[in-house]
Structure formats: structure tokens, C-alpha cells
Amino acid sequence: MVVDLYYAPASPPCRTVLLAAKAIGVDLNLKELDLRKGEHTTPEYLKLNPQHTIPTIVDNGYSLSESRAIITYLQNKYGKNDSLYPKDPKQRGLVDQRLYFDAASLYPSFVNHYFLDTFLENSEFVAGNQLTLADLSLVATVSTIEVFNHDLSPFKNITRWFSKVKQVAPGYDEVNDKPLDGFRKIASGLTKK
Ligand SMILES: N[C@@H](CCC(=O)N[C@@H](CS)C(=O)NCC(=O)O)C(=O)O
Known part of the structure; x- marks a missing residue:
């Protein structure tokens, strides 16, 4: 067949x-x-x-x-045997959990990187050429992603925008960067494992 x-x-x-x-x-x-x-x-x-x-x-x-x-x-x-997708309900449940996690969370968030990169294709900030609330919301997310060792370098527009927002967002270091130290500790623990 x-x-x-x-x-x-x-x-x-x-x-x-x-x-x-x-x-x-x-x-x-x-x-x-x-x-x-x-x-x-x-x-x-x-x-x-x-x-x-x-x-x-x-x-x-x-x-x-x-x-x-x-x-x-x-x-x-x-399938010739069930090792790729075990029949045992608990083992299969775990495989399904990972499959749904990929479908519902991991893959969409990856795809959305591209949308964000596209939003920045022709403008300095996400909604035009000036800093807006949208940049401040997105930078809080993107900076957290970066702390967890996610390589953003393939996303050239995001990388450029991220360093710009770091420079121009009032109080960036104080209210966004320093508080990330706690996450940095968690992330470095995850890397060492
Ligand atoms: N959740 C779907 C995603 C499928 C999907 O979005 N495929 C893209 C290509 S990577 C596509 O067909 N895009 C064209 C369209 O949506 O019209 C799956 O896992 O199969």
C-alpha cells in the first residue's frame, strides 16, 4: 500500500x-x-x-x-512495534503530552519569532519608527527568552530592535534587566545539568 x-x-x-x-x-x-x-x-x-x-x-x-x-x-x-508510541496508557500519555506541547506551545512560539522579525522588517520599532507600548511589552518577553539561552541571532531584525530598545526604553536596566538576574540563576542551573 x-x-x-x-x-x-x-x-x-x-x-x-x-x-x-x-x-x-x-x-x-x-x-x-x-x-x-x-x-x-x-x-x-x-x-x-x-x-x-x-x-x-x-x-x-x-x-x-x-x-x-x-x-x-x-x-x-x-508500526511494527510500539516503541515509538507505547500502548501503555501512562507512557502513551507522556508521549501525547509532549506532542501537544509541541503543537500548542513550542512550534507556535517559534513561528511567532518570524512574525515579530517580519514586523521589524521595514521599521525601527515594532509599530513604526518610534518606541511604543508594544515594544515595551514585547521586550519584556524577548529579554526573558534570551535569558533562557535561546539564540536570537538568526533573527536579525529582532536582534537589532532588541539592542535599540535596551538603549532607549526609560529605566530598562533598573526595571527589566536587573530583575532578570533571578531567571539568569535558574537558567545557568539548567545549562549545567
Ligand atoms: N499544525 C499543522 C501546521 C501546518 C502548517 O501550518 N503548514 C504550513 C507550512 S509549514 C502551511 O501549510 N502553510 C500554508 C497555509 O497555511 O496556507 C501541522 O502540524 O501539520
């Missing part, structure tokens, strides 16, 4: 499916879509997945989207 996968090579949730398929040992018939050309919004594709996202699989007429639903389906149907 051949399972079709509609995908794009660089898409993180598509790579999740590709990795899981290799580990499970299921062959996929790869059908690459070019999102820039709108190949995911054709009437044919919308019939398979009205949400027009990739990845989507089609297994003998059964279509399924959402990467984590796809990988658990592939495992349930084609």
Missing part, C-alpha cells in the same frame, strides 16, 4: 512526517507542492484538506492533515 504525502521539503511539520515515516518504516509517495505558486489552494487539494496546509497524507482514499495526527495514524496502522 502506498501512502501519498503532500509536502514541501523545508516545512517543519512535513519534516516531522518524513522523520516519523522513516522510523516507522512506511514508504511515502512524495508529492511536492510549491506554496509560493498556490499549489495548496487548488480545488483538488482543498478537497483533501480544506485548511490548505501541508503536510497531508492520502492512504487508499483516506486523507488526513495535521502532522501529529498523521504520525500517530501511520504508527497505529503500520
Whole structure:
């Protein structure tokens, strides 16, 4: 039985499916879509997945989207043993918790870095060329992310904006940077482990 996968090579949730398929040992018939050309919004594709996202699989007429639903389906149907997705309720509960954590928290926050970087593409601050309340709110979050050793350097606009806000936000050192010392201690403990 051949399972079709509609995908794009660089898409993180598509790579999740590709990795899981290799580990499970299921062959996929790869059908690459070019999102820039709108190949995911054709009437044919919308019939398979009205949400027009990739990845989507089609297994003998059964279509399924959402990467984590796809990988658990592939495992349930084609898995040779249950080590990747244990049947024991408590062990499976833990795997599901991590999958939902990725879906609901980790991946969206990563994607939102890009939105923030895009907001800063053509302006010095997040809502134009002057400091606003939005910068002050976002910098409290971003500075905390940084303290927890998250590398922000790939996000060039965020990095530029962050050092600018540090310079111009009144009282930044006193009310935002110094109080982060407590988190710095926690973060350095996490790094040492
Ligand atoms: N939660 C979904 C996310 C899928 C998703 O957002 N895929 C992006 C590519 S990485 C996409 O299809 N974007 C096009 C669109 O939403 O129209 C999953 O894990 O499968």
C-alpha cells in the first residue's frame, strides 16, 4: 500500500512526517507542492484538506492533515512495534503530552519569532519608527527568552530592535534587566545539568 504525502521539503511539520515515516518504516509517495505558486489552494487539494496546509497524507482514499495526527495514524496502522508510541496508557500519555506541547506551545512560539522579525522588517520599532507600548511589552518577553539561552541571532531584525530598545526604553536596566538576574540563576542551573 502506498501512502501519498503532500509536502514541501523545508516545512517543519512535513519534516516531522518524513522523520516519523522513516522510523516507522512506511514508504511515502512524495508529492511536492510549491506554496509560493498556490499549489495548496487548488480545488483538488482543498478537497483533501480544506485548511490548505501541508503536510497531508492520502492512504487508499483516506486523507488526513495535521502532522501529529498523521504520525500517530501511520504508527497505529503500520508500526511494527510500539516503541515509538507505547500502548501503555501512562507512557502513551507522556508521549501525547509532549506532542501537544509541541503543537500548542513550542512550534507556535517559534513561528511567532518570524512574525515579530517580519514586523521589524521595514521599521525601527515594532509599530513604526518610534518606541511604543508594544515594544515595551514585547521586550519584556524577548529579554526573558534570551535569558533562557535561546539564540536570537538568526533573527536579525529582532536582534537589532532588541539592542535599540535596551538603549532607549526609560529605566530598562533598573526595571527589566536587573530583575532578570533571578531567571539568569535558574537558567545557568539548567545549562549545567
Ligand atoms: N499544525 C499543522 C501546521 C501546518 C502548517 O501550518 N503548514 C504550513 C507550512 S509549514 C502551511 O501549510 N502553510 C500554508 C497555509 O497555511 O496556507 C501541522 O502540524 O501539520
